[in-house]
Each structure stands twice: as C-alpha cells, then as structure tokens.
Amino acid sequence: MNLDLTDEHELLRRTVRDFAVERVGPVAEALDREHRFPYELVKEMAELGLMGMTIPEEYGGAGTDTVSYAIAVEELTRVDSSVAITMAAHHSLGTLPIYLFGSDEQKREWVPELASGEKLAAFGLTEPEAGSDAGASRTRAELEDGEWVVNGSKMFITNAGTDITACVTITAVTGEDEISNIVVPNGTDGYEIAPPMQKLGWRASDTRELSFRDVRVPEGNLLGPPGKGFQQFLEILDGGRISVAAMGLGLAQGAYDLASEYARERKQFGKPIASFQAIQFQLADMATEIEAGRNMVYKAAWLKDQNRPFGREAAMAKLYTGELSHRAANAALQIHGGYGFMDEYAISRLYRDQKILEIGEGTNEVQRMVIAKHLGF
Numbered sequence: 001m002n003l004d005l006t007d008e009h010e011l012l013r014r015t016v017r018d019f020a021v022e023r024v025g026p027v028a029e030a031l032d033r034e035h036r037f038p039y040e041l042v043k044e045m046a047e048l049g050l051m052g053m054t055i056p057e058e059y060g061g062a063g064t065d066t067v068s069y070a071i072a073v074e075e076l077t078r079v080d081s082s083v084a085i086t087m088a089a090h091h092s093l094g095t096l097p098i099y100l101f102g103s104d105e106q107k108r109e110w111v112p113e114l115a116s117g118e119k120l121a122a123f124g125l126t127e128p129e130a131g132s133d134a135g136a137s138r139t140r141a142e143l144e145d146g147e148w149v150v151n152g153s154k155m156f157i158t159n160a161g162t163d164i165t166a167c168v169t170i171t172a173v174t175g176e177d178e179i180s181n182i183v184v185p186n187g188t189d190g191y192e193i194a195p196p197m198q199k200l201g202w203r204a205s206d207t208r209e210l211s212f213r214d215v216r217v218p219e220g221n222l223l224g225p226p227g228k229g230f231q232q233f234l235e236i237l238d239g240g241r242i243s244v245a246a247m248g249l250g251l252a253q254g255a256y257d258l259a260s261e262y263a264r265e266r267k268q269f270g271k272p273i274a275s276f277q278a279i280q281f282q283l284a285d286m287a288t289e290i291e292a293g294r295n296m297v298y299k300a301a302w303l304k305d306q307n308r309p310f311g312r313e314a315a316m317a318k319l320y321t322g323e324l325s326h327r328a329a330n331a332a333l334q335i336h337g338g339y340g341f342m343d344e345y346a347i348s349r350l351y352r353d354q355k356i357l358e359i360g361e362g363t364n365e366v367q368r369m370v371i372a373k374h375l376g377f
C-alpha cells in the first residue's frame, strides 16, 4: 500500500497553489463585492491547462488523472470558491457529458474549444419543479423535421450566460419515460438566458435561469442513444461529487489557514489567542477532520482513475467535506471574533461561500439517500 502522491501531483499542487495565491487571492474580495465574473482568471487557468484537465490531449485537454483534478479544485477553493466552481462546473458538468457520451463527430465539434478553455459550457439539469427529484424534468424536446424542438426552463445553471459560453447540455423528456441530453448552443433562437442571479456566496460565478421556447436544434445534438439521459446524468453527478467534495476540503483548509494565522497574530489578555488551549483545540479538531476529508476525496478520485466503482465513496466524501467545511468555516470565523464578521476579512467570504457545498450536486439529504442505497437500503 502506498499513500504518497506522485511527484507530478505535488508539482501540480505547487503550480495551482502559486496561481491561487498570487493571481486569485489579490482580486477575490473585489470580484465578490462587485459580483464580477473572473474572465481574466479563466484565461490564465486555460493557459495553465486547468480548464479541461482530465480530457485527453487529442481533444484539447491536459490528459491528467482525477486525483490531479481534485488537487487543483482543492487548491483553488482554498483561496476562492467562485473561481474554483467556474473551473470545476465547466469541466465536470459542462465538458464531460459531451466528451463521455458524444459521438466522435460531436466530440470533435465541441470538445476542443471547451477543453482548451477558450469557451465555457454548462449543464442544465435542475428545473423550478425538479431539484432533488431531478428525474422529474418537465422540459420537453420533440422531433420535428430532423430537429429537436425544446420547450421548458432550467434553474440555477452555472456558467450558462457568460460572454464566452458556447452551449448548455440540458436534460429533456424526449418520449414516454424517456429522458435524453441535448446540446443547445448559446444564441439559438428562443433560448433565453436571464440576468445573473444575486446570491449569498459564489458571487463572482455565473448562475442563471434559462428558458426555452420552441428552440430548434439539429437532431444530431442529442448525446448517445435517445432515452439514456437519466443514466448519463447519474454518471455525471457521481463524478461531479468528487469536484464538490474537493471544494469542501479546500474551503475547510482555507478556513483553517486563515484562523491559524489570525490566532497567532491576535493578542488578548497580553498573549496571542493561539496560546489559549480552547483555540488550539478548535484548530486541532479542524486539522484532524481535514486530514480525514482529504483521504476520502483522494480515495474517491483514485478509485475513478482505476476505473473502479466510486459512486459510494464520492457521495460519502461530498457529504463529509460539505459538513466539515461548515464546521471549519464556523469555527474559523469564531476565532476571528468581530473582525471575522467584516467584509475585509476573507473568512467572511469563505463563510458565505460554504453553504452551497451542502446543497449543490445533491443536498446532504440526497447524499445520505445515495449512500443508503449503496448500503442496500
């Protein structure tokens, strides 16, 4: 048994950490305050090969393993969640469905510009009436003269409305008890993208409501055989959970970093507050849980890299790090006292950015349902 990461993994971690600290850190607070999408940083991440990490090089990606991808997401989130989710949603939700389920022709048409990070893509599963019950999709697509005619709406979709978004893959009902995934290019007539939603956190990321009114796309935009959409999106969500689990881990680590630094500097009763055992115990608990979370996230990613079943481990890692990041952000803010409540202290942003990690890509309750199913219940 060998639990060491490879030299390549460590090098990648160093590269992404440097980028996050030097390029993202200095602008994160302003991007959040101004609800500004990080176009410049996306361009830089594309140049670093971070926008299509696990996609093979022949399709414009970097051809890395999933462990590398998890490390990159962790290191970005450690500094800023909006930038991390922009990269992670583009990769795992936007690009992978087309890469995994598309025909060779579809892959050649769409994937290179996405994997290289020149363009972004989104995945539209959630609807106003279909959240946790994602199979209850009401958006419909009917085949008419060689085209799918799409009608319906999608809710809370990440990356769908940026200036560089190429397309969204949506789930739609294509027949009785039949759901399929269809690629809808941005700019198609009848496809309307609402203004960015105003959010508690992830304020620099792009979240939109989408509507489709008699939107016509070529028959060839359906991914895989018709009716495979449900199975396909379950597979996408399993993989996506590794991303969100890595975000929980990164956010908890970022909160620990801020709390540890602050506790060493802040003096009360004539001493740094880090000298009080009550503070040390909180930091010790955080570090212990982060260690456990890291092992869970890397194990799920490693299983995926071995082409072994990983759905149970991904759901467990996502549930655990979601709740861990909640505890860590709360304790880290408490250690900052009143200063932690102020916008100028990064911990207040991490605290707000944390909550969605217990909701997106399946709520905590949904993760427990998935885990229970794996346990045979």
Ligand SMILES: Cc1cc2nc3c(=O)[nH]c(=O)nc-3n(C[C@H](O)[C@H](O)[C@H](O)COP(=O)(O)OP(=O)(O)OC[C@H]3O[C@@H](n4cnc5c(N)ncnc54)[C@H](O)[C@@H]3O)c2cc1C
Residues within 6 Å of the ligand: 089, 093, 122, 123, 124, 125, 126, 130, 131, 132, 133, 155, 156, 157, 158, 159, 199, 202, 207, 356, 359, 360, 361, 362, 363, 364, 365, 366
């Ligand atoms: C910022 C942001 C970005 C997002 N990005 C995307 C995206 O890119 N693409 C996309 O498709 N979706 C996206 N989502 C949607 C997200 O995945 C959903 O919000 C999530 O799945 C929960 O669905 P819901 O919000 O409709 O909540 P609901 O399903 O209405 O759940 C409400 C509450 O009921 C609980 N609940 C529901 N059913 C059960 C049950 N059977 N047993 C116990 N409890 C239950 C839930 O756990 C939750 O606590 C995003 C959401 C946000 C906020």
